[in-house]
Structure formats: structure tokens, C-alpha cells
Amino acid sequence: MQPIIYINKGPIQNVYWDYEDAAPGGPVGEISYLGTIYTNELFVQVDDYGSVWKVGIRSDNAKFEYGYIPIVSGQNFDYAYGSLYDYGYHTYKDNYQQKYVSGYKFLIRRKCRIFNGTTEVTSIYPGDFVVTDGNSNGGVSHPYRLSIKGYQKNGIFYALSNGWCDTDIEIGYSMANEATTYGQW
Known part of the structure; x- marks a missing residue:
């Protein structure tokens, strides 16, 4: 899939190292927490598994790293460089x-x-x-x-x-x- 750069318009979103921790019914056992996508923070979706996305973020380790987020109702992700936020x-x-x-x-x-x-x-x-x-x-x-x-x-x-x-x-x-x-x- 072609990566897409998003902006998180809220709420705060946890990101996990392991797919299983982000999947419905997870986390299982020890949680593999990678970082947080804050409100008004940009991130990159690099793959879509339906109820889970693989994303690239600036992690809590101060590196660009890949992890997984669950896709649930109430999330507000927009194309960061789409028509909603352009200058014309x-x-x-x-x-x-x-x-x-x-x-x-x-x-x-x-x-x-x-x-x-x-x-x-x-x-x-x-x-x-x-x-x-x-x-x-x-x-x-x-x-x-x-x-x-x-x-x-x-x-x-x-x-x-x-x-x-x-x-x-x-x-x-x-x-x-x-x-x-x-x-x-």
C-alpha cells in the first residue's frame, strides 16, 4: 500500500510494538507499548489490516519507528496534506x-x-x-x-x-x- 500521512485530531492514541496488542481482544500478557500519537500530531499509515493499522511515528524513544494502532470508533484521523488543511x-x-x-x-x-x-x-x-x-x-x-x-x-x-x-x-x-x-x- 502507498503510505498516507495523517494528522490525529484526537483523542490521544497509544501505539504498540506488536500487532496482537493492538488487535481486537488485545493486549494479551505483557503490553508492548511503543509510544503515543498526540492530538495534532502527524503520523504515517504504512499498512491496513482492517481493525489494525501499521504506522510510523516519532516514538517515545526519539526515533522514527513502526508499530500498530487499533482502529475503533471515535478516532479522528485526517489526511494531513489533503483539502481540509491546505492554503488553497x-x-x-x-x-x-x-x-x-x-x-x-x-x-x-x-x-x-x-x-x-x-x-x-x-x-x-x-x-x-x-x-x-x-x-x-x-x-x-x-x-x-x-x-x-x-x-x-x-x-x-x-x-x-x-x-x-x-x-x-x-x-x-x-x-x-x-x-x-x-x-x-
């Missing part, structure tokens, strides 16, 4: 490629690396922005990187066919007021 849906023109790109605008809080595939092509900074398709997809190899259609740097827009950018969830900027690439959360 716009069409931009890449003057170099003579190509138009439409998508959802998200802003940049600090240095943000831009990739074409796995190759870093540039960095952008506050005042610049990225454009997504609204699906909030993360990468298969780097699930904490956000899929983008293009970016604006120093007032010039650039389209990308296989674009990605940093969210920096994996290095500790997982709260809504910390994420490198951010929306109106």
Missing part, C-alpha cells in the same frame, strides 16, 4: 517546462529538501511552498516524505513528475506547530 487550490505555470500544475498549496516552516525520485534537487525555505494532489501520500522507501506535484522557490514555480519533500516527522517535527511542511491545522 491553485494552478501554477512552470515556465521552464511550459507546463501547468493544479493542486493544494502547503507552506514551509524551515529548510525543506525537494527530491525528484530519490535525488535531492534543491531546498526551499519559509516564504516558498509545495503543491500536492491532496492524497497526502508518503513514499514507500521514505514514508515520511510527502508526494508533491511541484514547488515554488524564490517566486518561480517548478513542476515535478516524481516529486517529494521533507515533512521531518522522522527527526522530531511531528506536531502540527512543528512540521517542516505545514497546513492550516
Whole structure:
């Protein structure tokens, strides 16, 4: 499955090392607690087992780690980089490629690396922005990187066919007021 970057709009969600502890009827025996997804914290869904999701989080061990969460009523997870939290849906023109790109605008809080595939092509900074398709997809190899259609740097827009950018969830900027690439959360 293609990873999806979510924001937890509440309540607090416990994350477990073992699938069995997160599954209905669990935990069994000693609980394998990994960490917590707090309200307004970003995390990545990397697999879906129906009543349990495999997720990537910034754990209580201060590392990006994988664990499991039970899926129950009352949870409020939204696409972090979807149409609910963007700074508008716009069409931009890449003057170099003579190509138009439409998508959802998200802003940049600090240095943000831009990739074409796995190759870093540039960095952008506050005042610049990225454009997504609204699906909030993360990468298969780097699930904490956000899929983008293009970016604006120093007032010039650039389209990308296989674009990605940093969210920096994996290095500790997982709260809504910390994420490198951010929306109106």
C-alpha cells in the first residue's frame, strides 16, 4: 500500500510494538507499548489490516519507528496534506517546462529538501511552498516524505513528475506547530 500521512485530531492514541496488542481482544500478557500519537500530531499509515493499522511515528524513544494502532470508533484521523488543511487550490505555470500544475498549496516552516525520485534537487525555505494532489501520500522507501506535484522557490514555480519533500516527522517535527511542511491545522 502507498503510505498516507495523517494528522490525529484526537483523542490521544497509544501505539504498540506488536500487532496482537493492538488487535481486537488485545493486549494479551505483557503490553508492548511503543509510544503515543498526540492530538495534532502527524503520523504515517504504512499498512491496513482492517481493525489494525501499521504506522510510523516519532516514538517515545526519539526515533522514527513502526508499530500498530487499533482502529475503533471515535478516532479522528485526517489526511494531513489533503483539502481540509491546505492554503488553497491553485494552478501554477512552470515556465521552464511550459507546463501547468493544479493542486493544494502547503507552506514551509524551515529548510525543506525537494527530491525528484530519490535525488535531492534543491531546498526551499519559509516564504516558498509545495503543491500536492491532496492524497497526502508518503513514499514507500521514505514514508515520511510527502508526494508533491511541484514547488515554488524564490517566486518561480517548478513542476515535478516524481516529486517529494521533507515533512521531518522522522527527526522530531511531528506536531502540527512543528512540521517542516505545514497546513492550516
